[in-house]
Amino acid sequence: MNDLLLDISEVSKSFVRGGLLSRQKIAAVNQVSFQLAARRPEILAIIGESGSGKTTLARMILNLETPTSGKLVLDGIDLAGISGSAGRMAFMRKVQPIFQNPFESFNPLKRLDRYLFMTRRRFSGAAGEPAAEAVVDDALHKVGLSLREVRDRYPHELSGGQLQRVAIARAMLAQPKLIVADEPVSMIDASLRISIVNLFRRLRDDLGISIVYVTHDLATAYYISDRIMIMQKGRVVESGDARAVLKAPQHPYTRQLRDAVLLPEVADAAPDPSLSINELISPGAPERRP
Amino acid sequence: MHANTEQPLPRQEQPILRVRDLHAQYRTSPFGVGRGVKAVDGVSFAVRRGEVYGLAGESSSGKTTLIKSIAGAIRPPLEIVGGSVEFAFLPGYGGLQRAPRADVARIRWRNLSYIMQGSMSVLNPVRRVGSAFVDFAYPHIGGSRKQFERQVIAHLERVRLDASVLAAFPHELSGGMRQRATLALATICRPDFIIADEPTTALDVVVQKEVLGMMRGIQRETGSSVLFVTHDMGVHAHVTDRLAIMYAGRLVEEAATARIFRKPLHPYTRHLISSLPRIGDDAPREGLGGSPPNLADPPSGCRFHPRCPLATEICRREVPAMLEADDGHRVACFAVDQGGRA
Numbered sequence: 052m053n054d055l056l057l058d059i060s061e062v063s064k065s066f067v068r069g070g071l072l073s074r075q076k077i078a079a080v081n082q083v084s085f086q087l088a089a090r091r092p093e094i095l096a097i098i099g100e101s102g103s104g105k106t107t108l109a110r111m112i113l114n115l116e117t118p119t120s121g122k123l124v125l126d127g128i129d130l131a132g133i134s135g136s137a138g139r140m141a142f143m144r145k146v147q148p149i150f151q152n153p154f155e156s157f158n159p160l161k162r163l164d165r166y167l168f169m170t171r172r173r174f175s176g177a178a179g180e181p182a183a184e185a186v187v188d189d190a191l192h193k194v195g196l197s198l199r200e201v202r203d204r205y206p207h208e209l210s211g212g213q214l215q216r217v218a219i220a221r222a223m224l225a226q227p228k229l230i231v232a233d234e235p236v237s238m239i240d241a242s243l244r245i246s247i248v249n250l251f252r253r254l255r256d257d258l259g260i261s262i263v264y265v266t267h268d269l270a271t272a273y274y275i276s277d278r279i280m281i282m283q284k285g286r287v288v289e290s291g292d293a294r295a296v297l298k299a300p301q302h303p304y305t306r307q308l309r310d311a312v313l314l315p316e317v318a319d320a321a322p323d324p325s326l327s328i329n330e331l332i333s334p335g336a337p338e339r340r341p
Numbered sequence: 342m343h344a345n346t347e348q349p350l351p352r353q354e355q356p357i358l359r360v361r362d363l364h365a366q367y368r369t370s371p372f373g374v375g376r377g378v379k380a381v382d383g384v385s386f387a388v389r390r391g392e393v394y395g396l397a398g399e400s401s402s403g404k405t406t407l408i409k410s411i412a413g414a415i416r417p418p419l420e421i422v423g424g425s426v427e428f429a430f431l432p433g434y435g436g437l438q439r440a441p442r443a444d445v446a447r448i449r450w451r452n453l454s455y456i457m458q459g460s461m462s463v464l465n466p467v468r469r470v471g472s473a474f475v476d477f478a479y480p481h482i483g484g485s486r487k488q489f490e491r492q493v494i495a496h497l498e499r500v501r502l503d504a505s506v507l508a509a510f511p512h513e514l515s516g517g518m519r520q521r522a523t524l525a526l527a528t529i530c531r532p533d534f535i536i537a538d539e540p541t542t543a544l545d546v547v548v549q550k551e552v553l554g555m556m557r558g559i560q561r562e563t564g565s566s567v568l569f570v571t572h573d574m575g576v577h578a579h580v581t582d583r584l585a586i587m588y589a590g591r592l593v594e595e596a597a598t599a600r601i602f603r604k605p606l607h608p609y610t611r612h613l614i615s616s617l618p619r620i621g622d623d624a625p626r627e628g629l630g631g632s633p634p635n636l637a638d639p640p641s642g643c644r645f646h647p648r649c650p651l652a653t654e655i656c657r658r659e660v661p662a663m664l665e666a667d668d669g670h671r672v673a674c675f676a677v678d679q680g681g682r683a
Contacts, residue, residue: 100545100546100547101516101545195630210401210632210633211400212632212633213632240399240400240572240633241399241572241574241613241616241617242399242609242612242613242616242628242629242633242648243628243629243632243633244616245616245618245626245627245628245629246628246629247628248618248626249625249626249627249628267545267546269546269620270575270617270618270619270620271618273618273619273620273621274618274626294623297620297621298620298621307547308546308547309620311546311547311549311550312546312575312620313546313549313550313553313573313575313576313578313579314575314578314619314620315574315575315577315578315602315614315617315619316578316602316619317578317598317599317602317603
């Protein structure tokens with residue numbers, strides 16, 4: 052048993068842009084280190100604007116991107132040493148992704164239940180058909196859906212919120228220790244967003260899954276995360292307890308970000324329109340309520 | 342036909358845009374079976390002069406269709422099946438799509454302009470930014486080219502861009518600069534009406550606040566009316582004067598923005614506002630059950646009833662009318678009618 056679920060030490064990733072004459076090196080992620088403890092599941096929010104390197108960092112945790120330097124260790128597996136399909140499978144059993152656009156994460160020509168059953172078969176052994184169905188149905192129930200709604204459906208038949216919940220159910224089926232969610236709610240409608248965010252909290256509390264939550268939305272990060280990491284131009288500029296950081300930010304960039312959040316509140320002395328819109332809205336004079 | 346029955350209002354109080362009972366639908370016929378998706382179903386509202394009118398709604402609530410209908414961008418399969426859209430500067434046609442082309446060309450950019458979400462789709466990627474100003478605004482402003490250029494540069498200063506952007510190609514500018522350039526482009530003719538469709542959604546928070554501030558500043562200065570469409574309630578609280586909430590093709594509530602945030606009446610609006618997470622507030626938020634309605638097969642009666650905690654028998658059968666509940670506060674809900682408001 053490892054003490055650390057995820058140990059990232061001084062990881063950097065740089066991309067080279069341009070051709071022979073104008074070579075330009077861009078440090079997308081620059082010397083980032085952090086750890087997640089194995090015993091205590093937590094939600095870590097990685098916050099940054101576009102170009103801050105947050106998605107590159109998430110992709111490195113998922114082993115979709117190889118770091119230029121530094122080391123990532125997930126539950127005892129060094130990501131640099133993963134080779135062969137067996138090694139990859141063992142890695143994928145521990146960490147699962149959820150992407151931003153649910154319409155892009157599923158093949159439009161493939162039925163949704165096939166993803167669920169395939170994940171189930173790969174990661175929890177080939178159980179019999181009825182048992183597999185029960186497990187898939189159970190996972191879908193946890194996200195507020197049921198197998199009845201998803202069976203034989205294609206991605207275009209479900210709404211974005213439903214699809215994202217299927218994506219979360221699929222990730223849960225692998226029984227991972229860590230879920231990396233890259234902007235999972237930014238494409239989701241406002242009325243469903245909070246349900247998805249609440250679902251992450253349940254994954255942490257009920258199933259003991261740690262979540263790396265990559266976002267630019269400070270309000271939802273404040274709402275669900277335990278710890279927060281603010282990135283700017285590839286570097287971590289501030290990190291710590293989510294509430295402490297957002298209530299009293301130390302770094303000027305964090306302060307700037309927090310002050311730019313448009314609060315869904317209105318200032319007090321808002322002018323009330325003196326003009327009655329009764330006359331403006333036709334046809335016919337609307338009835339007035341008693 | 343309604344004009345005769347109404348008392349004439351002073352010019353300042355006459356709305357710049359009046360939408361009456363607008364119905365728009367997408368008509369498709371897969372395998373010969375006709376099917377209509379009623380994306381806008383009986384929407385009425387008016388926008389006053391010098392006002393920023395917000396329109397909030399989720400994806401597939403019909404906000405984009407509503408803007409298309411207002412802007413006259415009607416292409417099959419979209420069609421307007423009823424109602425009218427009237428601008429004060431283009432009276433008498435009942436909608437831009439019915440007006441003669443010459444009239445539409447005359448008012449475009451001069452009276453009516455647009456700020457779109459993707460600034461790349463407004464600016465031609467293979468031409469310099471300056472040529473967009475010449476194409477769009479020069480015919481309306483006229484004068485000598487030198488004079489026009491001076492005016493453009495002076496206007497660009499308002500959005501804190503310097504003259505060098507005119508010589509740049511769109512891809513050479515950052516997203517924020519591009520969106521500021523489109524903002525300058527949309528406002529240079531001092532139009533009466535601006536349609537802003539998610540103008541800052543693609544921008545980062547810091548840049549977004551800056552662009553919104555500039556937009557509000559220019560709007561105050563020119564006195565333009567703005568129809569501001571976004572799903573982001575934080576943006577609405579920050580910029581709009583009045584706010585309408587759209588759900589499944591219909592308006593469900595409309596009031597002064599401050600009022601909507603302080604005292605929302607419709608159950609959907611109430612949920613929308615109470616579910617927004619706020620920094621510094623640790624109270625748990627509840628999600629809304631059910632899923633957004635399918636407009637090809639909308640629920641009967643009030644379209645919110647399958648997800649509504651206050652739904653009763655009448656909500657399933659009848660469509661609630663948009664009635665005034667309080668001064669300037671309209672809401673379409675039977676529960677509010679029966680005093681069920683919080």
